Amino acid sequence: MMRLVMALVLVALVPSVAFAKSECKEDKKKFCKEVAEAKGDVGDCLEKHLAELSEACRAKQQTKSKDPAQ
Numbered sequence: 001m002m003r004l005v006m007a008l009v010l011v012a013l014v015p016s017v018a019f020a021k022s023e024c025k026e027d028k029k030k031f032c033k034e035v036a037e038a039k040g041d042v043g044d045c046l047e048k049h050l051a052e053l054s055e056a057c058r059a060k061q062q063t064k065s066k067d068p069a070q
Helices: 002-022 025-032 042-048 055-066
Strands: none
């Protein structure tokens, strides 16, 4: 029974983790595709386009700017 509960919890968490990583995926393609992620400039690029970002991405960026540890 415990394994079933753990499996259900894991299944429930996977989509939310995947969504969290993809909140800005389309915005990155649209506004920052020329920016090399390896340089770390994508965050700066998204900040420059903050008003144009999707609602979910904008919220994520605003959260990051309040808590730079993220």
